[in-house]
Amino acid sequence: MKTPAALALLSSSLLTFSSPNSVAASSDDFNDQHCQAPQSWQSFKSITMPDGNDFSSSSNCEFHAWSWQMFMWLMQEDPHNTGQPRFLGFETPYDLLGVENRESLLPRMAKSSDAKALDEYLQAGTEGLLVDRQGKPVYYSQYLNSEFVDFVSEHELTNYKSVQKIDPSLSFDINVAEFKASWKIVDATTANSGQYFVTRQPVYKLVNKGGQIVVDITQQSNEYLALVGFHIAGVVKGHPEMIWATFEHKDNAPNVCSKPQNSYDDPCPVVQNIDPNQIVSERDWTFYSANTKYKECNLNYSVSGRLTLDEKSQTLSPSTQVCRRYAWGNDATQATFKAPTNIRVVQQLNHSVDDLLASKDFALPQDRQWLKNYFEVSAIWFAQANALKPGQTLATNVDDKGQQLLIGGLHLSNATIETFTQTQSTMDNCFRCHNSSQRFPPNGSHKLSPLKPTNLNISHAFMNMYFWDQEMKQYVKENLAKKGEK
Numbered sequence: 099m100k101t102p103a104a105l106a107l108l109s110s111s112l113l114t115f116s117s118p119n120s121v122a123a124s125s126d127d128f129n130d131q132h133c134q135a136p137q138s139w140q141s142f143k144s145i146t147m148p149d150g151n152d153f154s155s156s157s158n159c160e161f162h163a164w165s166w167q168m169f170m171w172l173m174q175e176d177p178h179n180t181g182q183p184r185f186l187g188f189e190t191p192y193d194l195l196g197v198e199n200r201e202s203l204l205p206r207m208a209k210s211s212d213a214k215a216l217d218e219y220l221q222a223g224t225e226g227l228l229v230d231r232q233g234k235p236v237y238y239s240q241y242l243n244s245e246f247v248d249f250v251s252e253h254e255l256t257n258y259k260s261v262q263k264i265d266p267s268l269s270f271d272i273n274v275a276e277f278k279a280s281w282k283i284v285d286a287t288t289a290n291s292g293q294y295f296v297t298r299q300p301v302y303k304l305v306n307k308g309g310q311i312v313v314d315i316t317q318q319s320n321e322y323l324a325l326v327g328f329h330i331a332g333v334v335k336g337h338p339e340m341i342w343a344t345f346e347h348k349d350n351a352p353n354v355c356s357k358p359q360n361s362y363d364d365p366c367p368v369v370q371n372i373d374p375n376q377i378v379s380e381r382d383w384t385f386y387s388a389n390t391k392y393k394e395c396n397l398n399y400s401v402s403g404r405l406t407l408d409e410k411s412q413t414l415s416p417s418t419q420v421c422r423r424y425a426w427g428n429d430a431t432q433a434t435f436k437a438p439t440n441i442r443v444v445q446q447l448n449h450s451v452d453d454l455l456a457s458k459d460f461a462l463p464q465d466r467q468w469l470k471n472y473f474e475v476s477a478i479w480f481a482q483a484n485a486l487k488p489g490q491t492l493a494t495n496v497d498d499k500g501q502q503l504l505i506g507g508l509h510l511s512n513a514t515i516e517t518f519t520q521t522q523s524t525m526d527n528c529f530r531c532h533n534s535s536q537r538f539p540p541n542g543s544h545k546l547s548p549l550k551p552t553n554l555n556i557s558h559a560f561m562n563m564y565f566w567d568q569e570m571k572q573y574v575k576e577n578l579a580k581k582g583e584k
Contacts (some may be wrong), residue, residue: 113339131191131408133159133443135166135450141461143169150272150334155483158436158443161506165343165477168330168452172277173295173469181465183295184279188241189216191559195566199302201315215300215318216281222558223525226398226518227311227405228420230385232285233413237323240559241277243332251273255560258547258567264487266552270340275332276559280385280514281323281426294324294347295468304407304414311400311407311414319412326350326384327514328472331532331557336483339556342528343477344512346426351386351513352379353425354395362473368430378421385420385513395421398518420513423520425474427507427527435495440476440506448473475505478528489536489551492529504529530554543570 126136139145148167176187199217220227228236249271254260263337289296296582302319326347331340348362355366358380374393382388399405399416407414425446428437454460455470481502495504510527511520519525539546546568554560
């Protein structure tokens with residue numbers, strides 16, 4: 099049991115920011131006491147994709163530095179598409195299967211270089227729909243790097259029958275990575291403000307159908323989309339489970355602290371017992387209205403039946419009031435599992451990167467100034483090397499021998515991607531949902547074969563392609579049968 103003095107120490111130190119100028123790292127010596135941006139990050143243009151073959155797992159700091167380096171590299175200009183970040187040029191699971199969208203799963207008639215309409219609007223696991231303060235839905239998109247695409251091609255993983263034959267212990271190659279972005283619809287003024295990365299892209303409209311709010315793949319609207327959240331998952335040496343990191347815009351939502359948090363840089367004293375009537379912040383944030391009580395945060399109106407859609411204006415009501423329950427992906431009252439170390443490391447590295455992005459020598463391009471407005475929430479990975487094996491549910495932070503297995507952000511959520519699962523113990527970090535256990539067809543479909551326990555199940559992109567391929571082939575088979583064809 100913690101003493102009052104110990105709790106006071108946690109309150110005053112764990113969630114306050116460490117000095118960004120404390121100690122500079124010498125070369126790329128990652129230090130958990132003073133986690134700083136490495137000297138190899140000499141300029142924005144010099145940032146390269148972090149090579150997982152060189153990863154040493156020497157410190158917690160190294161995992162978070164890998165995450166930041168990957169994020170910056172992804173945000174560099176795509177060499178094939180002027181002005182756009184690199185990740186927008188990556189292929190998607192739809193591309194690998196050759197389909198236009200999730201709703202129809204119809205084969206694409208021809209490849210096009212035009213931006214594809216976004217159709218993902220529900221959060222994974224909860225079927226929740228995040229609604230911003232203007233009543234607009236948040237959309238999502240997924241991307242796969244070339245190493246992921248090559249791995250899928252090598253093992254024929256877009257064919258569900260090939261997947262059924264793979265060795266369950268087969269793991270993804272080093273440097274395989276997948277990504278997920280969350281997008282807020284904004285107006286032209288916000289799009290031109292320089293506060294966000296913004297792209298112009300079509301989205302499928304929402305309609306009321308059968309008592310539910312769904313996308314209509316016959317209707318599109320071209321929108322300004324601001325990047326508000328970003329997931330990174332990638333394999334490095336010794337970690338086939340992937341490092342799972344998440345980034346957000348600094349103005350998304352307040353942290354839940356013992357007093358109102360009114361800016362991203364405000365200290366966040368530890369909350370012991372949350373008062374449901376506590377005011378989380380006294381100002382407006384992108385997904386939070388000033389003076390909203392904690393009990394009104396992160397409510398999933400999609401499942402309660404309260405969410406309504408005006409099809410003409412494409413606005414929903416009520417808006418979602420978002421609060422980040424666990425600042426830096428951890429419960430700051432927890433002294434075990436290196437939670438205090440990871441809180442400190444993330445804070446220090448974020449501040450160090452802030453200084454780096456603002457420095458003249460780093461030469462952040464004028465059209466990338468928005469990068470200063472994003473931060474790493476945290477990352478999570480295995481404490482043990484090469485510990486991934488088929489059939490792991492990862493329902494707890496320890497292995498079957500009671501030894502620590504998970505480390506990093508043990509309560510890691512992105513406020514815009516996992517809004518509604520932040521306090522659900524069965525879904526309160528990445529590995530609760532991303533694991534190697536057996537998977538069953540979505541919506542309980544008896545027509546699809548389950549996915550056996552494999553190491554590759556850690557990736558939902560892989561898992562989705564397995565079920566989507568079955569759905570596509572069943573659709574074709576059933577339609578041929580209707581036409582009397584063989």
